[in-house]
Amino acid sequence: MNSKIILPLDNVPWQTASEIMQATKGQVWGYKIRRSILERGLRVISEIKKFGNVMLDFKLFDIPSAMTESLKLHIDSGADITTVHCTSGYDPASHGLTKDHIAGVTVLTSMNQNDFDRYYKGGSLLKMIERMAQDALSRYEYLVCSAQDLEHIRNRDIKKICPGIRPRWYLAEDDQARTATPAEAIQNGADLLVIGRPILKSDNPVDAVQRSNAEIAEIL
Numbered sequence: 001m002n003s004k005i006i007l008p009l010d011n012v013p014w015q016t017a018s019e020i021m022q023a024t025k026g027q028v029w030g031y032k033i034r035r036s037i038l039e040r041g042l043r044v045i046s047e048i049k050k051f052g053n054v055m056l057d058f059k060l061f062d063i064p065s066a067m068t069e070s071l072k073l074h075i076d077s078g079a080d081i082t083t084v085h086c087t088s089g090y091d092p093a094s095h096g097l098t099k100d101h102i103a104g105v106t107v108l109t110s111m112n113q114n115d116f117d118r119y120y121k122g123g124s125l126l127k128m129i130e131r132m133a134q135d136a137l138s139r140y141e142y143l144v145c146s147a148q149d150l151e152h153i154r155n156r157d158i159k160k161i162c163p164g165i166r167p168r169w170y171l172a173e174d175d176q177a178r179t180a181t182p183a184e185a186i187q188n189g190a191d192l193l194v195i196g197r198p199i200l201k202s203d204n205p206v207d208a209v210q211r212s213n214a215e216i217a218e219i220l
Contacts, residue, residue: 010032011034012200031053081103130152137156143156168181
């Protein structure tokens, strides 16, 4: 199945993550990982790739030499995507890397305009994202952004990954401030959708994946 779903297992213990991956193999694009690496090391990537693609989500933000060291390790270990903060200003080409597997993270979906105003004076959240998207074109293969921002950057020629996706059947509230349905995201140009809580908090995660894929198929 050519699914658009990235299933985040960032905070899931390895045994549980392994069971989820076995149950959802072939039904999602792949898995967003952090805790598994911290628990078991980068060698675990080869184990995860038996079930799907791998997105490492450490959102690197450091001096260029430190970021280059980490990115090389991630990519050489088999990560399909690894993330950096756009505001780090990191340019992989300047440090001997290609952009192929790197995703630039714009503004976290947990932040709203009020949160943004606390740290970035004299600007708007949207303008910041537009600048980040423009800079990312030559630097990164992917851009991670809220689906609510897509209509303003949909013409940028970069693959777009959207977290905070909430299928229309999911009614619970959580700490994500800028969410969207799969339809809203895909219609505005999303390429991959991170769907976490609706699936992981479901009584039947496999059924939740299937329902989410069916909802996406309706749009496509």
